[in-house]
Amino acid sequence: MKKLRGHPVSPGIAIGNAFLYLESELPEIPRRKIRKNQIEKEISRFKTALEEAAGEIRGLYEKAKGDGGKEQEEILFAHLMMIEDVDFQDQVISSLEENLENIEWVLYEASRSLMQKMLSSPDQYFRERATDIKDVSSRIMNRLLPAARVSLAELDKDVIVVAQDLLPSEMLSMNRNHVKGIVMDMGGPTSHTAILARTFNIPAVLGLSFASSEIKAGDTLILDAGTYVRSSGDAPAGDVIINPDKKDLDYWEEIRIRHNKKIEEFSQIRDLPAETKDGHRVLLKANIEIPDESEALLQFGAEGIGLYRSEFFFLNPGESSDEENQFRTYSRVLKAMRNRPVTIRTVDIGGDKILPDLYETSEKNPLLGWRAIRFSLARPDFFKTQLRAILRSSVNGNVRIMFPLISGLEELDDATAMLEEARAECRKKNQPFAENIKVGIMIEVPSAAMIADILAKRTDFFSIGTNDLSQYSMAIDRGNEKVNYLAQPLHPALLRLIKMSIDAAKKQGIPAAMCGEMAGDPNMTALLLGLGLDEFSMAASSIPLVKRIVREVEIPACRKLASILLRGVSSMSNEDVLKSWMAEHIPGE
Numbered sequence: 001m002k003k004l005r006g007h008p009v010s011p012g013i014a015i016g017n018a019f020l021y022l023e024s025e026l027p028e029i030p031r032r033k034i035r036k037n038q039i040e041k042e043i044s045r046f047k048t049a050l051e052e053a054a055g056e057i058r059g060l061y062e063k064a065k066g067d068g069g070k071e072q073e074e075i076l077f078a079h080l081m082m083i084e085d086v087d088f089q090d091q092v093i094s095s096l097e098e099n100l101e102n103i104e105w106v107l108y109e110a111s112r113s114l115m116q117k118m119l120s121s122p123d124q125y126f127r128e129r130a131t132d133i134k135d136v137s138s139r140i141m142n143r144l145l146p147a148a149r150v151s152l153a154e155l156d157k158d159v160i161v162v163a164q165d166l167l168p169s170e171m172l173s174m175n176r177n178h179v180k181g182i183v184m185d186m187g188g189p190t191s192h193t194a195i196l197a198r199t200f201n202i203p204a205v206l207g208l209s210f211a212s213s214e215i216k217a218g219d220t221l222i223l224d225a226g227t228y229v230r231s232s233g234d235a236p237a238g239d240v241i242i243n244p245d246k247k248d249l250d251y252w253e254e255i256r257i258r259h260n261k262k263i264e265e266f267s268q269i270r271d272l273p274a275e276t277k278d279g280h281r282v283l284l285k286a287n288i289e290i291p292d293e294s295e296a297l298l299q300f301g302a303e304g305i306g307l308y309r310s311e312f313f314f315l316n317p318g319e320s321s322d323e324e325n326q327f328r329t330y331s332r333v334l335k336a337m338r339n340r341p342v343t344i345r346t347v348d349i350g351g352d353k354i355l356p357d358l359y360e361t362s363e364k365n366p367l368l369g370w371r372a373i374r375f376s377l378a379r380p381d382f383f384k385t386q387l388r389a390i391l392r393s394s395v396n397g398n399v400r401i402m403f404p405l406i407s408g409l410e411e412l413d414d415a416t417a418m419l420e421e422a423r424a425e426c427r428k429k430n431q432p433f434a435e436n437i438k439v440g441i442m443i444e445v446p447s448a449a450m451i452a453d454i455l456a457k458r459t460d461f462f463s464i465g466t467n468d469l470s471q472y473s474m475a476i477d478r479g480n481e482k483v484n485y486l487a488q489p490l491h492p493a494l495l496r497l498i499k500m501s502i503d504a505a506k507k508q509g510i511p512a513a514m515c516g517e518m519a520g521d522p523n524m525t526a527l528l529l530g531l532g533l534d535e536f537s538m539a540a541s542s543i544p545l546v547k548r549i550v551r552e553v554e555i556p557a558c559r560k561l562a563s564i565l566l567r568g569v570s571s572m573s574n575e576d577v578l579k580s581w582m583a584e585h586i587p588g589e
Helices: 034-065 070-083 084-097 103-119 125-130 130-144 168-173 193-200 246-269 293-301 323-336 371-378 381-396 409-428 447-451 451-460 466-474 492-508 524-531 539-548 555-564 570-585
Strands: 002-005 005-010 013-020 159-163 179-184 204-206 220-224 241-244 283-288 304-309 341-345 398-403 436-442 461-464 512-514 535-538
Touching: 002 447, 002 466, 013 179, 013 246, 034 084, 034 103, 034 130, 070 130, 084 103, 084 168, 103 130, 130 168, 159 220, 168 193, 179 193, 179 220, 179 461, 193 293, 193 555, 204 323, 220 246, 220 341, 220 555, 246 539, 283 293, 283 539, 293 323, 293 535, 293 539, 323 341, 323 381, 323 398, 371 381, 371 409, 371 555, 381 398, 381 409, 381 539, 398 409, 398 461, 409 451, 436 447, 436 451, 447 451, 447 492, 451 461, 451 492, 451 555, 461 492, 492 524, 492 555, 492 570, 524 539, 524 570, 535 539, 539 555
Parallel strands: 013 159, 159 179, 179 204, 283 304, 283 535, 304 341, 341 398, 398 436, 436 461, 461 512, 512 535
Antiparallel strands: 002 241, 005 204, 013 220, 220 241
C-alpha cells in the first residue's frame, strides 16, 4: 500500500480501479531544412491543419451550446480564439520563412516558447493556462502528424482516470458516466481540468507530480478529494491511496456513503434562509474566479456573488480583454445569477498575479508594491475600459463595483472620479447602464480598517478581505511556507481590525461583508455573527457548512463569544475558547 498527496480540487471520495491515460507518443517531430520554393507548400499545409483543427473545435462548441454546457462552451470558445489568433499564425509563418525549416518543427518551437513564457509566470492560474496552448497546438500537430490515441469517450466500465495531464477537449469528450475520479500529475484548483471536474461533480486530486508513474493500470485506488464529514483529527484531503488493504477499503467506503448522505442533507437546506434560531438573517454568497463557475453556484444555495475576481479574465491566454469581450463576459455572469447581486472587484493585478503584457516592472517586494487599485489608477485607459464594461453589463442584472486594496481616502476619491469619467463616456456614446450601482471597497489594509469611519461616509459597502488583512497586519508573506503559520485568524489584533471595520459600517448604515477565507470557515461563523457581519462570501462548496452553523446558533451567544475573543491575549488561547464553545453549542462538533 502506498499513499500520494496532491491538491483536492473537486470534493468527494472515489474508490475504483486505475485507468492509465498516458499520452500516446507522437512520431518524433521531424526537423529538416526546406528550400525557398517549398515555403508556400508548408504554409498551405499549416493553414489546412488550422482549418481542420478549428472545424473540430467548432463541432464540439456547437454540441456544447446544444447541450447547455456553458462551461464547456466558454473553454472551447477560448480555444477557437487561440487557433484563429492572427498574431500567432503570423509568428509561425515568419519563423518558417526566416529559418527555412519544416512546419511541424516551427509549430513545435513556437508553441513550446509560448508555453514556457506562461509557465514562468509566478501566478498559478497563468501557469495552468499553458495547458490550453498545449491542447490547441496538439490539435494542429495531429493534422500534420496523425497519431492514434486512446479515447476516453469509449470507456465501458467505471474507472478512476490517472493521467499526466488532461486537455479540456479530453475532459469534454470523455464518458462521464464511467469516470468516477481523476488523478493527475499536473494542474491545480484554477486549471480547466479542475473547473470541469467540479462542473461534472467528479472527485479530483491534481498536482501529484509522479502519480502516473507510481500507479499501474488496474491498481485499486482510494481518492480522497475532501468530504463534508471530515473531523478535526483527520489528515487534510488530497490523498490517493494505492492498493489499500480491506480495513482501509471498508473505512473509506463508509466515509463515501456518509459524505453522499451529507450532500443530501445539505440539499434539504439549500433553499432555506441563512437565519439564526432567533431570527437574525445574513447573506451567504460565493467567490468566483472565472465565469464558468457562476452557473454552478446556485446548487449550493448561493444568494449572489460577493467577490468576482476579475483579474483572472486577463490571465486567460487567447482571451481578448477589449471592452466588448469584457462586457459580454460580465453580462453572462449577471444573467446566470438571475438578478442576484454580483460584486465585481476591479483587477487586482500585481503582487503574485503578474501579467507580462501589462505589468512590465520587476519589484523587490511586489506584495507591497504596484498592485490592485494602485496599478489601475496608474493606467487610466485600462481602468476605464473595465469600468465601462461593468457599467454597460449592469443592464443585464444586479451588479456592484468594488475597489481593491484601498489604503486611504485619496485612492477612493481618485477611483470614484475615474468611475464618473467612465459613466460620462458611456452617456456620450448612448450606451445604457444602471444609474444606481452600489460602489464599495475592500478593507484589506490596516490603514483602511483604522480609518473605516472616514471611508464609510464615501462608499456603499465594505468587504473585508481577511487574506490580505492578515498578511499585512502580521507582516508576513502568506505564500512563504516558513512564516505562513503566523497567518492566524484568531489573533486579537486581526479580530480588533475586523470589529473596527464592521462597527464603522454599522454606524454609517452600510452593509459589512467578508470575502476572505475566514468567511468560509464554519469554525469562524459564530464569531463573525457575534462581530456583526452582514454578508459572508466564500467558495460555493462551503456555503452549506456555514449555513448549518448559522441556523444552529443565537445572536446573544455569538456576541458573548466575540466579546471574549476580542479580549483574548493570543491566538492560541482564543483557539481553545472557540473549540470549547463549538463543542457546547453546535451538535456534532
